Amino acid sequence: MTDTTDPLIDAMLMHVPFDGWTDTAFRAALADTGTDPVVARGLFPRGARDLARAWHDRGDARMVAALNQADLSDMRFRDRVAHAVRLRVEAVDDKEALRRAMVQNVLPLNAPDGARMLWSTADHIWTALGDTSEDYNWYTKRMTLSGVIGSTLLYWLGDDSADSQATWDFLDRRIDDVMQFEKVKARVTDSPLGKALSAPGSLLARLRPLRPRTDVPGGRG
Structure with a gap:
């Protein structure tokens, strides 16, 4: 992030509860911070x-920083995943801003953005936890975890339990579902059909992770 980004985000968050994630709020944030509109539109x-x-990326960065500082050595892997998702929820510094963002993200025009942000969070979690998959598992892990993150955030927005305990219980159930899915996937992969589908030259065997490109300026693959 640039030196301009954080102040703009913080200023924007002051206006989002009233105007949403709109150009009206954006212009107000520019005025509050004295940011040149030309510079802001460039960024x-x-x-x-x-x-x-x-703002979403800042929350992801805070989650990764907290995850890297945590002692996960005594945790089962499923608990590490749950802990990472919880850290991401706790990195949300404005509940109303998240509510406004998620409402916008269900609109057809914005839905791809919302999906990409959830996918990015899931990718950060799997990467931080040491995922080394280089095949279709790279995709299925991020797909299932994206669903967990999205549903947990939605549940948290409506949760009024003490210390959000109902949300963490909900999260544990969703993580259990993911672990069950991974077990079923492993059985299918080991079956004759699974081996045929992932045999050399098959479509699944050709799948590779999407990596940011480093051979062009700003390339993301």
Whole structure:
């Protein structure tokens, strides 16, 4: 993030409860911070939408930092995943801003953005936890965890239990579902059909992780 980004995000969060993630709130944030509109549009061409993504990315960065500092050695792997998702929820510094963002993300025009942000969070979690998959498992892990993250955030928005305990119980159930899915996937993979589908030259065997490109400036693959 640039030196301009954090102040703009913080200023934007002051206006989102009233105006949502809109150009009205974006212009107000520019005025509050004294940011040159030309500079701001260079950094955030889509205005509020791109600033919402920057806010999401900041939450991901805070989650990864907390995860890297945590002692996970005595945790089962499923508990490490649950802990990571909990850290991501706790990194949300404005519940109303998240509510406004998720409402916007269900709109057809914005749905791809919302899906990409959830996928990015799932990717950060799996990467931080040491995932080394290089085949279709790379995709299925992130797909299932994206669903867990999205549903947990939605549940948390409506949770009024003490210390959000109902949310953490909900999260544990969703993680159990993911672990069950992984067990079923492993059995299918070991079956004759699974071996045929993942045989050399098959479509599944050709799948490779999406990696950010480093051979072009700003390339993301």
